Amino acid sequence: MSVQGIDETQDRIDPPLLLRLRQQGPLLWTNPDLEAEPHPSALVERELAAAVDRLERARPLLRQLFPQLASRAEPIRSDLLPAAALPVALGLPREWGSLLVKCDHRLPIAGSIKARGGFHEVMAFAERVAVKGGVLPAGGDLTRLASPDARALLSTYSIVVGSTGNLGLSIGMISSALGFNAIVHMSSDAKQWKKQLLRDNGVRVVEHSGDYANAVALGRAEALADPLAHFVDDEHSIELFVGYAAASYELDSQLRDLGIRVDRDHPLFVYLPCGVGGAPGGITYGLKKLFGPDVHCFFVEPTASPCMLVQLAAKGDAPISVYDIGLTNRTEADGLAVGQASMLVAPLMRSRLSGALTVTDEALFGLLAKANETEGLEIEPSAAAGFAGPLALLQSPKGQDYIRTHDLAGCMRAATHVAWTTGGLLVPGPEQRAFLERGRAVESDLCFG
Numbered sequence: 001m002s003v004q005g006i007d008e009t010q011d012r013i014d015p016p017l018l019l020r021l022r023q024q025g026p027l028l029w030t031n032p033d034l035e036a037e038p039h040p041s042a043l044v045e046r047e048l049a050a051a052v053d054r055l056e057r058a059r060p061l062l063r064q065l066f067p068q069l070a071s072r073a074e075p076i077r078s079d080l081l082p083a084a085a086l087p088v089a090l091g092l093p094r095e096w097g098s099l100l101v102k103c104d105h106r107l108p109i110a111g112s113i114k115a116r117g118g119f120h121e122v123m124a125f126a127e128r129v130a131v132k133g134g135v136l137p138a139g140g141d142l143t144r145l146a147s148p149d150a151r152a153l154l155s156t157y158s159i160v161v162g163s164t165g166n167l168g169l170s171i172g173m174i175s176s177a178l179g180f181n182a183i184v185h186m187s188s189d190a191k192q193w194k195k196q197l198l199r200d201n202g203v204r205v206v207e208h209s210g211d212y213a214n215a216v217a218l219g220r221a222e223a224l225a226d227p228l229a230h231f232v233d234d235e236h237s238i239e240l241f242v243g244y245a246a247a248s249y250e251l252d253s254q255l256r257d258l259g260i261r262v263d264r265d266h267p268l269f270v271y272l273p274c275g276v277g278g279a280p281g282g283i284t285y286g287l288k289k290l291f292g293p294d295v296h297c298f299f300v301e302p303t304a305s306p307c308m309l310v311q312l313a314a315k316g317d318a319p320i321s322v323y324d325i326g327l328t329n330r331t332e333a334d335g336l337a338v339g340q341a342s343m344l345v346a347p348l349m350r351s352r353l354s355g356a357l358t359v360t361d362e363a364l365f366g367l368l369a370k371a372n373e374t375e376g377l378e379i380e381p382s383a384a385a386g387f388a389g390p391l392a393l394l395q396s397p398k399g400q401d402y403i404r405t406h407d408l409a410g411c412m413r414a415a416t417h418v419a420w421t422t423g424g425l426l427v428p429g430p431e432q433r434a435f436l437e438r439g440r441a442v443e444s445d446l447c448f449g
């Protein structure tokens, strides 16, 4: 948590916005500092190139570690699904463009968007250890990480992470598969089934009272005390960030395959559920690099946990949390229950993010049920957040203002909206049925007045 008191934070956020955030109704905030061509970060550029290369080299290794991936040319790739019925159910007019779903909720093994960054960081660490230990030549064939001598070496190391759940699943699965000891620190309110699944896969789960940030801090402290431990730092890791960012190239190639153009007359809108900011931030970084002013990225956060919105809307660069403005950070969208945005990611979003919107938990369940009825999607509540994006742009004065300011009104019919569904594959059947039941009972439609 940051050190300001409530009085000081009042000065950092525009009073009408502060009031609306505290009322916890859905809202859209647009970013006044957005730049058409943001300046590249030398660090991210270097690490991103290395990540793209490593992820490509890792394909045979992943196929070897996980037999379920044996037939997949690209083991960690998700479908881009045209969705025709959902926009009708949401009340989106045809003139608003078309909707696609980027199905990271079906990513294998980890079941969420966290597969991308998490697998990348653990494989990068494994590669460093193996090269240093003399069991892998630098730049060598990564399948050697699955050899008995490499496994014996890796098994002397621990991988430690603090997580709301899905990053833990991702790190836990890849770490155990490579032979590392995997330790995941979670807040006690993290979903029980996620903890159980990790334990069933040989991961040590440490539960803490307090929130996600507390679990991260305690994990960090434990790892620091152990010279043979590597801490995956969800709040600061560049290797996670660039692992997520690599998905932007995947989206680019899928849009091309579908014959979808992205240019001045064919804008691309991408809606990303945001927790600490690493996954949506990495993807936004990559998409802005590829498409510049023709892509418009929006984060979606729970009304109780709008940490990135608060960080970017506040004056000055000092950290500010949702607790600082009197919010609880209590939400059913467990992957998004983060009080303080990543201070690695927030500065990178300052010039890149078009805006951020908030949704109530009730709306998330309603969207989850509509996505299931119309498109057969099985997703967790966090993953439904993106579907609120096109509505927020359409309905809110801020959204309309954004369309006008960027001179987009004339080309919205040719717009492509991508909602990134970020998790769901591993949700047990009874949990999924309970989500759907709750969502079907939601009566009110989403409204960003």
Ligand SMILES: Cc1ncc(COP(=O)(O)O)c(C=O)c1O
Residues within 6 Å of the ligand: 112, 113, 114, 164, 165, 166, 167, 273, 274, 275, 276, 277, 278, 279, 280, 281, 334, 335, 336, 380, 382, 383, 422, 423, 424
């Ligand atoms: C399902 C889901 N969606 C989105 C996110 C947000 O990712 P990040 O915390 O990197 O912003 C998470 C994070 O765990 C998640 O589990």
